[in-house]
Amino acid sequence: MGQKRQRSMKSGAAQQTPKHDESRSKKPHALEWVVGGLSALVVLAIVGFILYHALNTAAMKPELRVLVEQVEATDNGFRVDFRAVNGSDVTAAGVEIEGRIERDAQTIETSGVTIDYIPAHSGQRGGLLFSRDPSRYRLRLVAKGYTDP
Amino acid sequence: MQKARSRPAGQEIEQQVRQSPRRKLLVGLGRGFGGALIFGLPMLMTMEMWWLGFYVDRFRLALLLILNVPLLILLSHHAGFEETTRWHDDLRDVAVAYAIGIVASVVVLAVFGVVTFAMPADEIVGKVALQSVPASIGALLGRSQLGGSKVEPSEGTEQVNYASELFLMAVGALFLSLNVAPTEEMVLISYKMTGWHALALIALSIFLMHAFVYALEFAGSDPSLPPETPWWSAFLRFTVTGYAIALLISLYALWTFGRTDDVALMPVLMSMVVLAFPAAIGAAAARLIL
Structure with missing residues (x-):
């Protein structure tokens, strides 16, 4: 329901406003890949750290x-x-x-x-x-x- | 549903009030207050937010208030009270939105009896200042969202458009994380979870974000994601980047509210992952809603 509304709104907005994507090239800019790569590194580092701790943590009680x-x-x-x-x-x-x-x-x-x-x-x-x-x-x-x- | 119905009505009102500048101003201010309340009430009615008002580190509170200004300026540029072409128009809108946020916070907190004259000025200012941040974002968005217009991606170069997409995601993430970061449940959930739970939550957050960003996105309507885009391209450029933004915004919110003081790296990462879950949803939803 909500999704449908979202879609119809989107298409409505697209009709009202002149399309301005003709001027764009189809290929994403190199900067986007750099930012994406850096973000992947951040996420992977956090996953790696948590995974390391999950593997090395024995069930223990507070000291x-x-x-x-x-x-x-x-x-x-x-x-x-x-x-x-x-x-x-x-x-x-x-x-x-x-x-x-x-x-x-x-x-x-x-x-x-x-x-x-x-x-x-x-x-x-x-x-x-x-x-x-x-x-x-x-x-x-x-x-x-x-x-x- | 209600929003969908109010949209054409909002446009009609827009046409009517165009005749009278004074009414236009009043309707705009009314929408601003409406937005401030819709966005601000969840936080105005959270007791941790009241307490934070007097114990939050003053330097961090000041930093949050200062950072809110460029955030509002950029947001106004994207989603302002009206179509802005000049920077001083944005500045004026931001000043009005900030003022609406402060007035709305003062009125609501005073009516609740959370702010009284018996309190020291430092406490009153702290409480109001903290609440004015989400309320001012709401005031700024309220005028555009309740008015029926939609945020248009800026007509700049490709890098500018990509940056503006990331900015909107950051605003969505900041907004939802500010909503829940002050509550004790955020840290409590992270203490109940093991590392495996955290990894599952990371996977769930990224999966939901990707569903929002890519799968639910109306293919073709978003110029940055043409239909023939392979899934991994959108995944790396928007989903993973959006999730990294959500994680960093979460860290900032936790640090601002003093949740990272004297806490080791692992518990900080765990609460970051917990808070990044709503932040990720906020970031993804911002691209659809704003």
């Missing part, structure tokens, strides 16, 4: 690490900037990050945040807020869990 980047004093406490890194070939979703401040093996303060997604071999930055100064005690940042996306 998560949380790295502390810096600790800063804020107006009403302290902020720990972290970067959560996923070292595996699969994406982790809903990653729960927990931060603990420990004194003599006893947890005195916890803080947490959930990261929506950490793609494969990628990182995601975030911050945890504490009321005590983490640099005066022992600070632990761990990934507590995740789901498959």
